[in-house]
Amino acid sequence: MFMTSHSSISAEIENVLAQELGVALSSVRAAVQLLDDGATVPFIARYRKEKTGGLSDSVLRQLRERLTYLRELEDRRATILNLLKERGVLEDSLRIAVESAITKNELEALYTPYKVARRSKAQIALEAGLEPLVDDLLEVPLAGLYDIAEAYVHPAEAGANPDTAVPDSAAALAGARAILLEYALYDHHLMESLRERLWETGVITSRATAAYRTPGPGQPNKFSDYFDFSERIRRIPSHRLLALFRAEKEGVVKVSIDVAEVPPALSRISGEERARAEKLAEEYEHTRHTYEAEVANSLGIPVQVLNTVSDEERVLGWLASTVKSSWRSRILPRLANEIRTRLFERAEAAAIEVFASNLRDVLLAAPAGQRTILGLDPGLRTGVKVAVVGPTGAVLDTAVIYPHAPRNLWTESLATLERLVLEHGVDLISIGNGTASRDTDRLAAELLKNLAAQGVTEVQKVTVSEAGASVYSASALASAELPDLDVSLRGAVSIARRLQDPLAELVKIDPQSIGVGQYQHDLSQTLLARSLDATVEDCVNSVGVLVNQASAALLSHVAGFNKTISQNIVAYREEHGPFTRREELLRVPRLGPKAYEQAAGFVRIPDGAEPLDASAVHPEAYPLARVIVEDAGGLVGGAVPAQALARLRPEDYINSEFGLPTVRDIFAELERPGRDPRPEFRTAEFAPGIESIEDVQPGMILEGTVSNVAAFGAFVDIGVHQDGLVHISQMSTGYVADPHALVKSGEVVTVRVTEVDPARKRISLSLLLEAPEPKKRRRR
Template sequence: MTTSSASIRRPKPVTARLAEELAVGEGQVTAAVRLLDEGATVPFIARYRKEVTGSLDDGQLRTLADRLTYLRELDERRDAVLTSIREQGKLTDELVDVLMSADTKARVEDIYLPYKPKRRTKAQIAREAGLEPLADRLLADPTLVPDQVAAEFIGAEVGDAAAALDGARHIIVERAAENAELVGQVREHFWQHGTVRSRAASDAVAATPKAQKFSDYFDFSEPLTQMPSHRVLAVLRGEKEEVLALSVDGGEDAEYQAMIARALEVDLTAGGAATPWLAGVVGFAWRTRLSVSASVDARVRLRLRAESDAVTVFARNLKDLLLAAPAGNRTTLGLDPGFRTGVKVAVVDGTGKVLDTCAVYPHQPQKQWDAAKATLAALVARHGVELIAIGNGTASRETDALATELISEIRAAGAAAPTKAVVSEAGASVYSASAYAAHELPDLDVTLRGAVSIARRLQDPLAELVKIEPKSIGVGQYQHDVTPGILARSLGAVVEDAVNAVGVDVNTASVPLLARVSGITETLAESIVAHRDRTGPFRSRRALLEVPRLGPKSFEQCAGFLRIRDGEDPLDSSGVHPESYPVVHRILDRAGVTMAEIIGNQRALRSVRPAEIADERFGVPTVTDILAELEKPGRDPRPGFTTASFAAGVEKVADLKEGMILEGVVTNVAAFGAFVDVGVHQDGLVHVSAMSDRYVSDPHEVVRSGQVVRVKVVSVDVERQRIGLSLRLDEKTRAPRKEPAQRSAPRRGSDQRPRRDAATDRRGSGSAGGSMADALRAAGFGR
């Protein structure tokens, strides 16, 4: 029975489905969807529309926005399929019900498959030759003799009985392959019982150096449902690099053939004359069609799951890195380490403005140790340097030793010495060569721009890292193997949330930073900076409305996240949105104090009851947020600044000994553990099993990227450059549980350098000579 468009029963509204998935009220979802459709951003809705959405947080809103897109696309595809089948005159009430209950795009496509316009298949050719009745008769009566029945169909288009049976087989196989219920059942069974297997592509390939990092997968298997994302992406990369041969095994063929037989209503135990032929058709359907599609689907599903997990890990690490403690607006000397090309040096003031640059050559082959130290001492004295930022790449430990010696001798001279810190230089080279860096630092050589970036990222990691494409920051897990679009969307959301959580000083922010603020596009960010350069600093948030193309809607979205320090209105430096300023004045009236008296006045603020201030537009959640903001206006959610102290004399993997307790910095957190930089150019792994005395399911429960931790060395493999660490300082010296092909992070620099054991190793022919005391006095210390 066909059906009309008027009688089609629609699925639940998208808002109802989202409410069920998120376990929240449909009214909350409806309000959030309306705001998103009106162009509101997730940070704005989460922060300033709590009354409307029932206080949905940014995580819930991100999930809602993603699922909203998916469900709308699902509904659009469902409607297109319905239209196509209706135009064919094949739409029935039963088919409508099945389509309306489909909850995934894959399910819709399975249902549509028999009706989807396609090229002429062997089954279609057989139907045109009149062989469909033969297939129907053999399926209906297994007592028939196939050759005898097939002989009745010999004709101009069918040469003999064998050709007739072959055509009938293709028809039956296509029916099985286009049975949506069967395909779904086979797909799920294959996923639940399947296994990934990998081996070396060949003995010759296995012997090559590039294959060694995949050696753990030369004879490897693991169930599909249990394989963690990092191993999935590892074997997929090995396959892509033609080192590994990968296959997916679904289990016993007999189980799938039984499913196919049931779907075709074939009794494989009937014992009729046609039973062997029908059993052969069932086996053929499994081998040539259903096993292939199930295997492909399992690989796709496996990759998507692995990508989702990898993106989640990357996003959490990126958030931790972006929200790392800023050292603050202090004059900083940035050092971009190197051997042959020297150490690039840049001094920036508290606002990040470049004051001085140069290069020094303290290491091999030049060995101008004292000359380099004297140059740095002069820069420290001349510019009042308070911080020294050292990139953690090649020659990092050697450069750190140079800075340590410099600081020690400055202190010995009786002067205030700067504080040093080793910072991640991931992405610094990408920034240096970028178009924005060329625009921002046009007069600097590419090599020196990296030193500037290193200095600035110590001052304010967030402000500097937003200039770099997120995937280039290097805190991910096989991030280069993840579909770029999926990664970009997720990481872009993380950056947006981090920037808006901290807030942005509109009078100092760069274009890339402003472009991450709610409601501000890159074009609008450029317009804001151009207006600022032309007319001077903004004195109020309202002055933003004078910026070309920044209209009321953009102002509404961005104003609360922009800060104006020392402006006309003290509220402009807070997280209070301008639309809520009248609420602040009601609070002042209720407390009986002035603006100057209320800010930071904990007693006065906590005496105000939010319910007495709230009205129809600004409810208790907003008033509560305003009171908290007035208590600590413009508060920075990031932690306080701390630095790690690397152990003296521990410069390469060979220097490590089991049992050592060291201080280090968490550089990356993966699903199986965390990588920690202990100052030897090769990160060590703290396996998840060595993180705590209790069971840890997610390493992020214990550590975060950028965190300073104390670890114990439990294993050292100098040959393979692998370091096993533990956060349990009473851990026995044993290797943590093995994780194939993912036991250590990529090396950041060469570990095959001779150790400096004597001063003569540091002072080559290019040394300035003389005492350091003389150099310090010349630089301006100890006067």
């Protein structure tokens, strides 16, 4: 893949991207050019479809990530080639291997043997003139070992480094062994063959450490599934690998990578267990022998030597020991480390993808809309924090009530909530799902009964995730937005607002605090943040932003805007009043033509001076849109009637500037200006009387909200402070490749309880509401 000129490298990278993504080369070239010119992914995906052939935002994200990776790969390749050339070790075979490497891991594996600048034992041995000894040992495997080695014993030559002395035959043989080992490590064809073979057929194993081998009193360990675990390297799922590495990090297990499952010691076992261990030992020795045979063959050592039972008085015994020690002490550990890195990078990429997918589902969850909402942040000793927010999110009232132990002011708390609901015309009650959530839910249920007795029946209660509410409460952003409000009450405001508009509220919180990922602290924080920021940007721009209402936090995610520009927009709005046209944004300090071009189509101004400003039509296409509106007979209520548009042909409006994709987008926008892609709002009803894991029984049919989706299934909040797991095998009667295809975070689902384990705090659920019939045994 390596080329000498920059233009050749760029062309090769574009070819690779086209092949990997399965798109036209012309589309890749156009996208790369637009990205290099500073265009954002949302802008390219929405408004440059003609140039890219309609590449979606998700494909463009992949393209940008891979483009960055491949450019870094080429930079590193050039650096390594220069270093190898400077050290005088760049032989043709090594150069070809470096130029052919297609991943950073492959490059680093090739470079690793040459990385250390200090003199190795093998180099010292070569300087001491021991290379001929290696040749002699390989030629006469049946000769006496020390007789041959004795001929190479000599003191250091005058003026030479004293390290080059060979004081005795043992030192000569140690030097010869170091040379042979380096031959193997520097044989990149051998190492690549062994590495890929280990990846395809090797196993990753974990065993409980000494402190955890004997179960102690108390709760079972959450990593007990990995106390005696083994799986093929290439088959281990990403989530399981991350769990293994987390268990190892916490000192619970020891993880190893080997050619096959390592048998336990035979001294402490008997019976069937011993028979199984003996079989494992036989299989393990046979498999390891095949790897050692490959090492021997690469060194020119007859493979039959490995089967010889001999001490090291003869050369063949020494050669066999050299091969075995080389494999076991140096080659396997190096390959295992490289495979661990490869496994982790694969698992990391998968975990980040799942995290981003869950975040997208949460951000694009159905908004309750502009309603008055009572937010409840549950608590016991510190009380339940209460906030009422109006349709625009403004705080109308706050309170703290103490319905639960130790104060138990239930009646007084009900009276306070009833007053707030009636006084402010509350439509929805938003209850955080943290500590005391179910107790607070009972309080809200009794409140609704009291209201219904008075003829107020429209109010509903909803349980929402309170993840990140405390983070927001203590943030500088919350201090700026709610300066006169106590920190403890800001969480209740956030809980209320996130029911109104999850996207507008959750963008104020670090995505990692929203609670939709797994093992996030084990992942590269740079890669994770980049992926999540991109996800937030895509979500914000897919929905659009009301520029006269949006917070600076929300505006900062609009394509083309940054934190400074967003703050300037809010400041300008407060000083000069609402924007009446999109083009007025150009008056905002630091918001230049480039930023305006990228952002204009994603900001909305309903009821402004220009009707098209309420839509996703970009200002650059206004002239064309006005022609279409005129031909359709004008706007009715801010939109063009569908039947009027149906009489027009999009193909008739194609010109040199705008192709069919853009024209069709304009038609869609004129019919439904500023349409919201998010689903309709719906609430989940938790079953009464099911308040803790002890109340949950197999066979129950319950309603809940999907809180998280993983590669192996989905977690569902059924209202007992412990999410249940719908394993991927319980999601459908057919094969499920991706759980995200069936459920999304925030979605309301009905589930059947299949198993409950209170000791381990595990609830198993199924989307299959009827238990499948047991399979009949076939008669013989």
